[in-house]
Amino acid sequence: MSQNRQYELVYIVAPEASEQEVADLHTQVEQIVQRFTGTLDKTENWGRRKLAYEIGHHREGTYVVETITGSGELMKEIDRRLRVTDAVIRHLAVRVDDDLRVAERLRGERKATQARRRTARGLPPEPSPSERRGEPHDDQDEDRIGMEGVEVQR
């Protein structure tokens, strides 16, 4: 196995398809994943949803989201299979591991900066729920003044 990458696969099944057919499609995808020694991490069925525009005279469709870890060849095969399957009216596979890693790093950095600044100000590194800003909408300014007041005392 060369590389393991995480992908997100979304496909839309035609509204005429029965529950059984949707389940069959899922097992088909699963089999391909197993054949290429990947792993199927998560499956989400959004159920029937209205489409924002018509796709091949369909106005709604069943959305299925699968999170898959595997190689590029695996995704190529899945892509090919879904393309020839008539019941699938639309599908999209996106590689997500890089984006998620970047998001994770940014979150970590932000947390570290916050902790550093807070300790520099002599506060505990984690903000307590009471001084969290943003959620209460209108009293932000008072909040800020209150915080400065605390600092003056120190």
Next chain:
Amino acid sequence: MSEERGGRGGRGGAKSGDKGKGEGRPRGGFFRRRRVCKFCADKIDYINYKDVRLLMPFIPERGKIQPRRISGTCAKHQRALQTAISRARQLALIPYVTD
């Protein structure tokens, strides 16, 4: 001085006086410029293309992507938003055009 305050004052020559995002927005298609990028302010690192509720505010009635000069989104997040919107469009979560 608290760090949030310093960051806010420095951003984009904020017009003083008008605070608050939703208030006093006239109806006739004119949107007051938001001073901060929504994604920076809400600390959203990854703009998920499946989250229609997140993307909808950036798509006016016509279905086009709202430009940065109106929404106030920063360059980095506008780029990410573009990708997310085009993915959502492919999946028929968001229309390409609405007439």
